[in-house]
Amino acid sequence: MILELDCGNSFIKWRVLRSDAVTPIEGGVVSSDGDLLVSLKDAEKFQLKKCRLVSVRTPEETDSLVAMLVNAFGVSVVRAIPTREMAGVRNGYEDFERLGLDRWLALLGGYHLAAGACLVLDFGTAITADFVAADGEHLGGFICPGMPLMRNQLRTHTRRIRYDDTAAERAHESLAPGRTTVEAVERGCLLMLRGFVLTQLELARQYWGQDFVVFLTGGDANLVSGVVPGARVVPDLVFVGLAMACPLS
Numbered sequence: 001m002i003l004e005l006d007c008g009n010s011f012i013k014w015r016v017l018r019s020d021a022v023t024p025i026e027g028g029v030v031s032s033d034g035d036l037l038v039s040l041k042d043a044e045k046f047q048l049k050k051c052r053l054v055s056v057r058t059p060e061e062t063d064s065l066v067a068m069l070v071n072a073f074g075v076s077v078v079r080a081i082p083t084r085e086m087a088g089v090r091n092g093y094e095d096f097e098r099l100g101l102d103r104w105l106a107l108l109g110g111y112h113l114a115a116g117a118c119l120v121l122d123f124g125t126a127i128t129a130d131f132v133a134a135d136g137e138h139l140g141g142f143i144c145p146g147m148p149l150m151r152n153q154l155r156t157h158t159r160r161i162r163y164d165d166t167a168a169e170r171a172h173e174s175l176a177p178g179r180t181t182v183e184a185v186e187r188g189c190l191l192m193l194r195g196f197v198l199t200q201l202e203l204a205r206q207y208w209g210q211d212f213v214v215f216l217t218g219g220d221a222n223l224v225s226g227v228v229p230g231a232r233v234v235p236d237l238v239f240v241g242l243a244m245a246c247p248l249s
């Protein structure tokens with residue numbers, strides 16, 4: 001069976017596919033290499049043979065994860081690498097190697113699924129937007145802090161903003177002006193997220209009219225799914241691109 005990994009700045013998303021390299025059997029989200037090993041260890045049943053992964057971590061961190069996987073499971077590992085062009089999409093960065101590989105794979109996946117122009121919005125540690133025109137030209141994109149970074153900046157750079165995660169979740173039940181600190185901060189950040197999304201939509205409409213597909217992905221995608229009624233929420237969009245960039249023969 002095949003192990004797939006998407007190593008973001010905060011979490012490792014993993015899933016195991018049948019040997020057909022298509023059907024997912026199991027998957028999860030872990031916060032460290034060690035936790036990944038634990039998730040996979042009681043899974044002798046997986047009989048892992050191959051692994052493909054994408055990482056936006058440092059080469060040292062990724063090397064160490066790969067070594068751990070080879071050591072633990074004897075898998076052969078293929079990593080996604082930057083390319084200027086693939087599957088009809090041209091990387092729009094001046095220096096194509098600088099475009100985050102998770103962004104590249106997500107937009108490859110998006111263009112493939114849309115079979116036309118698309119706007120890919122990824123809500124992880126950072127929030128990213130990427131624009132791909134109908135002819136496969138990647139126009140570039142935007143990066144801003146994601147929900148965890150926004151709230152943590154406020155928590156660490158102020159003296160009186162302190163609250164726990166349960167309170168944060170409760171605060172999301174409404175977008176009325178907050179009457180407590182946690183409500184005020186969480187709803188304020190949520191509105192920034194929504195404002196960002198609406199601005200991206202406006203830009204996409206300027207380029208392409210109504211003729212484009214919006215994809216929402218990343219761990220916090222559900223926070224904005226209501227903002228774009230026609231958007232496709234595809235949590236595994238990076239994995240769609242990973243399969244395209246790293247076919248396993």
Ligand SMILES: Nc1ncnc2c1ncn2[C@@H]1O[C@H](COP(=O)(O)OP(=O)(O)O)[C@@H](O)[C@H]1O
Pocket residue numbers: 007008009010011012029123124125126147148217218219220
């Ligand atoms: N099962 C989960 N485990 C961890 N975080 C999750 C989970 N589901 C949703 N999230 C949210 O996803 C965010 C991280 O998104 P993710 O796309 O994994 O980030 P990154 O790729 O930067 O590591 C967190 O801020 C958290 O709010």
Ligand SMILES: CC(C)(COP(=O)(O)O)[C@@H](O)C(=O)NCCC(=O)O
Pocket residue numbers: 008009010056098099100101102103124125126127128143146
């Ligand atoms: C923008 C990112 C930090 C997003 O990472 P994530 O939030 O998914 O962990 C990552 O794609 C990255 O490190 N990119 C390199 C810089 C760039 O894309 O311009």
Ligand SMILES: [K+]
Pocket residue numbers: 008102122124218
């Ligand atoms: K990501």
